[in-house]
Amino acid sequence: MTNSQEKNTVKNTDIPGGVIDRVTGPLVRAHGMSEAKLYEVVKVSDEKLLGEIIELHGDVAAIQVYEETAGIGPGDPVFRTGRTMSVALAPGLLESIYDGVQRPLKAIEIAAGNHFIKRGIEADAVDMAKKWKFSPVVKVGDTVVEGDVLGEVQETSVIMHKVMVPPGEGGKVASIQSGEFDVTEEIATLTRADDSTASISMLQYWPIRKARPKISKIFPSEPLRTGGRSIDTFFPIAKGGAGCIPGPFGAGKTVTQQSIAKYCDAEIIVYIGCGERGNEMTEVLNEFPHLIDPNTGEPLMKRTILIANTSNMPVAAREASVYTGITIAEYYRDMGYNVALMADSTSRWAEAMREISGRLEEMPGEEGYPAYLSSRTAEFYERAGIVKALGSDGRIGSLTVIGAVSPPGGDLSEPVSQATLRVTKTFWSLDADLAYKKHFPSINWLTSYSLYAPNFEDFWAKEIAPDFADVRKKAMTLLEQESKLLEIVRLVGMESLSNGDRLVLKVAGMIREDFLFQNAFDPDDAYTPLKNQYGLLKSIMVFFEAGQAVVNKPDFDFKDFADMKSLAGYTDLKANTKATPEVYQSYQDEARAEINALA
Ligand code: ADP
Secondary structure, three states: OOHHHHOOOOOOOOEEEEEEEEEEOOEEEEEOOOOOOOOEEEEEOOOOEEEEEEEEEOOEEEEEEOOOOOOOOOOOEEEEEEEEOEEEEOOOOOOOEEOOOOOEHHHHHHHHOOOOOOOOOOOOOOOOOOOEEEEEOOOOOOEEOOOOEEEEEEOOOOOEEEEEOOOOOOEEEEEEOOEEEOOOOEEEEEEOOOOOEEEEEOOEEEEOOOOOOOOEEEOOOOEOOOOOHHHHHHOOOEOOOEEEEEOOOOOOHHHHHHHHHHHOOOOEEEEEEEOOOHHHHHHHHHHHHHOEOOOOOOEHHHHEEEEEEOOOOOOHHHHHHHHHHHHHHHHHHHOOOEEEEEEEOHHHHHHHHHHHHHHOOOOEOHHHOEOOHHHHHHHHHOOOEEEEOOOOOOOEEEEEEEEEEOOHHHOOOOHHHHHHHHHOOEEOOEOHHHHHOOOOOOEOOOOOEEOOHHHHHHHHHHHOOOOHHHHHHHHHHHHHHHHHHHHHHHHHOHHHOOHHHHHHHHHHHHHHHHHHOOOOOOOOOOOOOHHHHHHHHHHHHHHHHHHHHHHOOOOOOHHHHHHOHHHHHHHHHHHOOOOOHHHHHHHHHHHHHHHHHHO
16 A cells, blocks of 8 residues: 555544534534544544544544434544545446445445435445456556556446556556456555555545645636537636536526536536435436436446435535545546536535534624635635646646535625635526526526636637637627617617617527527437537527618518518527538528518
8 A cells, every 4th residue: 555545544443532522513522632633534422423623722623523413422432533534536436426425325225224324334435346457558667657547447338547646656667467456456566766665556545625736737728518508609618617606596506507417528527416405416316327428328427426415414514525526526637537526506515614613613704604715615616627637648637617506595795606706717697587587597698707708719710610709799799789778678668779779689589589598308409519509699690690781771671570481490490409500501591582682
């Protein structure tokens, strides 16, 4: 075992520690803990409930307990483990469904003997007995540094797991195996610079609160393609970007996050259900295993890790679930993959912080949240990014983080939304009014923004169409003009508008209904490739431009537009997500010809 691994072994014998003085909800205070370290994992009482030291004063420790503490009381023992809260990283993570502290739900169920989770259950994060076929990519005598790939394992049908030299390790390859091994067996030994030997297995551990190291961060210049028209074309997020979806209850946060998880072009998805209602997570758990990834044609679970931490689970574990998820995500990023992480909802995590902070009797900040709410939120989102991963082969990986926020009453001035907005660059503002009108996704086109969009102009021009950015900008301008015109209509009526203004309203309406409106539950509509998004929007804008040339002619009757054959075709165009550029071109030609004939 390597040095870095020894420090973080999950199952070592429990060291007798202190004695409980006081239990308040998820917070336990114990004395006799002078040997303990901050953030050390402890087992509380003879039931061995999992906890973590979050404050130390002399020999008194404040312990955040990740399981229900009912029945635990003063005088009960606390055991130390000597390690910090860590995740196990090895083949077998994909397709797993974990609780907040990386225990597979299946293993918990088996250990408990029924569906009800008993306390103090220990379960390995990955199957320790399963044999994986390890194929080395280095040979004896090679020199390797931290992050270098030693070999590969086909983890699922779509993902090749790279077994990397753990951070802090390196040297000359003294031995390297090939064949079938379980994750704890030695697959390589390295001779370090000081002549000592490092034994490497496929399993490594990493403390969840600490970002995994990288060589450098890279400027994000490519969008994450989600198939959502409103997202990809109007408010895109970068691969390696950070985005936030705030919205009141029922506005569509969960549906939006789930659609992104299903369809986006990241190779790995980590989905954290954090403190949301159990039935929403059940939906994810039931649905995901049956879904097919449109990018690979394989089941979505083959690239997915789910972390289920529902509202009836102990609040403290929400924090652990968020950190566990992001650490696993970073691990796959380090292999050179594009990873997308969704957290639904970070407000529940913030509430957990508030509860623990209150019990610690800390000085409260705004609305009772702890003063460190902003810095914790920032630390979390800053783990997103495109990175040059550790290792000598220049691997590039990305981690995109998308967090839902549920502000009470939809009020974005509340502290969690504000803290999140400061550190995320894409903002999808879900609107209760739009949701009420059943306009989905209810992403408000006037208040949402993407600060990444200017970075993508080269990408769009090269990959999609030279005028993509231009068409996008013009369409967004039309929507802004529409909102101003609607204000005028409300005051003085439609009659006051010129034909030119009416055309703006007509085309803005088409953008809203034929482009932005997208039903996440219709398999044809739910996912539109970026090229088709462009084709559709361009067709609408061609209508606008051709229309502009005729509406101001003196004898033009606006009603003529209504009878146009080509207009009716736009709705079909939207449903036809497999249309080729030629199809869009023929629609555009037809619309132009018909409008010119009107003149
Ligand atoms: P939230 O998580 O914000 O409370 P949900 O994501 O659960 O809200 O969405 C509430 C309801 O709105 C969903 O059950 C669904 O009926 C509808 N909905 C949301 N987004 C869409 C969408 N893109 N397409 C169709 N229906 C949607």
